[in-house]
Amino acid sequence: MSTTKHGAPRERRGRNRGRVVGIPLVLTAVGVLACLAVALLPGSGAETGRPAGAAVAVAPAGDSAGDPTGSGSVEPAAGAPTTSAPPSASAAVSAAATPAAPAPAPASASVPGSPRSASATPPAAPAAGRIRPATGYQGVATAYEAGDGNGACLYGPSADMMIAAMNHTDYESSRACGAYVLVRAANGASITVRIVNECPLPCAPGQLDLSRQAFAELADPKVGRLSITWSLLSPAAAPDTLSVRYKTGSSRYWCGIQAIGHRNPVAALEVRTAGGWRQLPRTDYNYFLAADGNGCGSSIRITDIYGEQLTVDGLAVRPDVVQPTRVQFARR
Template structure:
């Protein structure tokens, strides 16, 4: 028979076995719970379904260092931002530019509108009304300081020196209004020197008679720039004495005042200076007899080819500036 001591020893051995089995069962249960919680699509404590995608075969896994996962730095993550700065959107790297669809080809006349978009002819601005006085002079055959030559149309005027501005006003069409309400359109073909004051127009006697009795001699007026209907294209003329070594070029019959004349060179366009006698001068012959580009005060450009280097010959083109 077992002694009391042996029975007690057996009971203690059975208790240890039972306790070990219970611990093993508990550990297994915890392991199952952890595996279940880590499966894709498992629920969080609030009941929301996990939305992060599982790592695929080609996905980069977090780097492991010292047995711990080290998150990779992202440009937008707070950990990778400089101290004290707030994270912003990650920069986008631009890919190859997509070629633009072909647009319309450039035209010979390219209008440019809007304040500041166009070169200015000088003091006279479109859309502005100027106060002044009108006087009268004997216009003769219609020629004047602008050197356009004789004309049968004597609805012309001489611009005061300040607004004439070294021939920049030449060829401009101006609407003149008297206090009586009468009005007339004239073309600037001449200069009125001092004592003509800024704003003053010296009208041909024929034009002055449309506004008031010529015996009055002087009347208050307002005037503004026009862009009238014209039937003829512009013309160009090389001054007498022009050659491939020196030339002066004149623009005639333009609807709007001319702001610039350029000649084409081997390196691009070259703008010619304007003289007081209403010609654009190439003192060294650059561009003489070549392709020309004429620009009005609205920024419209006319590129003109085929003008022969023939002095004192008026050569018609196929172009005219657009009305404004």
């Protein structure tokens, strides 16, 4: 079998050659002229295909520095926090996660130690401790054998056995010593006692350990424990004047000073020195100490919880001697 091969078409020669070549040239010329005409029309330019008036996005100055890749995304600065949410979403999340500031709580007049009631504006007592004027406290009364009436306040024997020991918390390192307290029982009975002792833990805040004689004024001692309320007094029946005592062993080189028979609780005791008044630290056994002797034997200034100050002059250092004065705190 023979295989037939097709030969390459032979170029046509003759008169038709010039016609064939001339047509493309004419079409090319016409196209060039048309392009020139369009280019010369008003409003035409390089932005062909974009509607007239369309805005062009321009990158803010400096973006190229933050976008070295030219990708259109700006890399955050080193250490800057990143977030996947847009700014508006981030702000919404932040507002939801941050609670509103709580309204300020109203001022409370309650006092630790189970207060029964409190005055919103008690009388001025700038130096009062836990036991404050015009404030009622709740607690229980118990009884103890008071002996001769001496106790942690170191006042010595008491002629009047209407006395009590204050619980450790409200005793407050002897700040309660000498305070007069009105005690009321649920049965309506009441009595006024003077604090001369401390009732150690586990005596609870608000608890008073009364002498057996004082407890008997409220209820039968066989009861053992009695629910009570109590409050601070500034009694009319206090001694006419208070007294001062130097502790055993006191001298001009070291001394302890104590106030006795004061109507209102003592807040501070000072001695006069060459440099002025010097406030002495208070011990839990109810003496104010000048460990270096500075001020021992000089004038003494005593301040009660209301801020009243009494000055005592001319008392010698006489250890363990009760020395009367001519002053007393005012009744409140």
